[in-house]
Amino acid sequence: MNRQTVTRAAFAIAFTAMTLAPTAHAASFFKKGTPDxxxxxxxxxxxxxxxxxxxxxxxxxxxxxxxxxxxAAKSSKQLEAADGTRVYSNTATDKVAAGTLMVQLSKDMNNATLALN
Structure with missing residues (x-):
């Protein structure tokens, strides 16, 4: 093989390696600590x-x-919902319109009490 053929082959291999490197890095089977x-x-x-x-x-x-x-009036109720769930008023009162966002649940609200006046 002459020098020009070797140079072209080396360039082709280097180009292919640089092109595939980001793809290989992004493939999940190369990451050991990736959670499912x-x-x-x-x-x-x-x-x-x-x-x-x-x-x-x-x-x-x-x-x-x-x-x-x-x-019900003058009562409590225990509820469960996913983190990030939004709680809206579905009943209009003199203080709150129906459809008003009351709270968006977060992990800090676990075992909390929401009081409606």
Missing amino acids: TQTSMKKAGKTIKFTVRNDSNEARELRVGDDVVTI
């Missing part, structure tokens, strides 16, 4: 347990995610 998808979703979807206490004289409806929950 379900494990990371379980961590992100942690269940938050909380209590809603209705101190008013009338029943209130709340929309917790896609579920509508009725809290």
